[in-house]
Amino acid sequence: MYISPIVDAHLHITDNGEWFTGKHNASIGLLIEQMDAGGVAKGVIMGLAQLNQNEYLRRICDEHRGILYAMAGFSPVTQELTAVRDYLSHEAFRGIKLHPRRDNFSPMDPKALAVYEEAEEKGWVINFDVFGHSARLPIEELRPTVFDRLAKRFPNLKMVLSHCCVPWMLEAFFVAKSNPNLYLDCSFIIERFNKTSVMQDLLYTARHLDRKLIFGSDFPEEQAHRYLSMAKIEFKDLQEEKKSNIFGLNAIQVYGL
Numbered sequence: 009m010y011i012s013p014i015v016d017a018h019l020h021i022t023d024n025g026e027w028f029t030g031k032h033n034a035s036i037g038l039l040i041e042q043m044d045a046g047g048v049a050k051g052v053i054m055g056l057a058q059l060n061q062n063e064y065l066r067r068i069c070d071e072h073r074g075i076l077y078a079m080a081g082f083s084p085v086t087q088e089l090t091a092v093r094d095y096l097s098h099e100a101f102r103g104i105k106l107h108p109r110r111d112n113f114s115p116m117d118p119k120a121l122a123v124y125e126e127a128e129e130k131g132w133v134i135n136f137d138v139f140g141h142s143a144r145l146p147i148e149e150l151r152p153t154v155f156d157r158l159a160k161r162f163p164n165l166k167m168v169l170s171h172c173c174v175p176w177m178l179e180a181f182f183v184a185k186s187n188p189n190l191y192l193d194c195s196f197i198i199e200r201f202n203k204t205s206v207m208q209d210l211l212y213t214a215r216h217l218d219r220k221l222i223f224g225s226d227f228p229e230e231q232a233h234r235y236l237s238m239a240k241i242e243f244k245d246l247q248e249e250k251k252s253n254i255f256g257l258n259a260i261q262v263y264g265l
């Protein structure tokens with residue numbers, strides 16, 4: 009079996025290797041080691057606004073040109089777009105990472121809408137963290153149907169919804185199927201939701217919507233090479249062409265790698 013090339017389209021790193029959980033090593037050294045172990049050709053790093061790390065990501069991507077790309081970390085409620093425009097003109101940056109849960113804002117916040125407007129005009133991709141778990145944000149503000157409304161309001165804005173919007177996996181399937189500009193990434197969820205309906209719905213999505221599903225691990229929350237192995241096992245019965253889309257070609261096309 010040969011799937012080529014493999015892209016891990018959901019990664020995080022920190023300059024000191026420390027990660028929020030205290031349990032994981034988020035260093036660039038370990039990431040490269042695990043990408044090599046898995047045979048991963050390219051990676052997309054999701055910047056996090058609270059780490060103020062865009063300058064660091066630019067340097068790392070420069071050092072790994074053509075291999076690592078980044079999404080600028082940005083919070084529409086605490087920062088101005090001027091903080092990221094310069095980065096987004098750099099070839100390594102493919103768009104913006106928005107994290108409504110971590111940064112406590114609704115995806116429909118007027119300040120966020122202004123970001124989508126400019127992103128649509130300039131061709132920046134937006135990757136949203138979408139996971140139905142928050143102590144602060146009303147959870148319904150994260151439902152896939154919210155992004156369905158955004159996808160229709162900004163039809164030329166490419167959006168990727170991370171973690172397949174668990175627990176609303178099948179709803180995410182329909183939202184992605186309904187909107188040509190909306191994609192899902194399956195980072196973080198494989199194994200954690202083993203033996204739940206999520207895994208059945210993920211497989212269904214892989215079988216019926218392979219052009220909209222993007223592989224990513226969520227390193228350092230997951231070991232990049234190990235997560236890739238688990239995903240390959242989950243998707244082992246798919247046609248080769250579908251595997252190629254999920255494990256690389258979709259990310260290359262959506263993020264313009």
Ligand SMILES: [Zn+2]
Nearest residue numbers: 018020054226
């Ligand atoms: Zn993540």
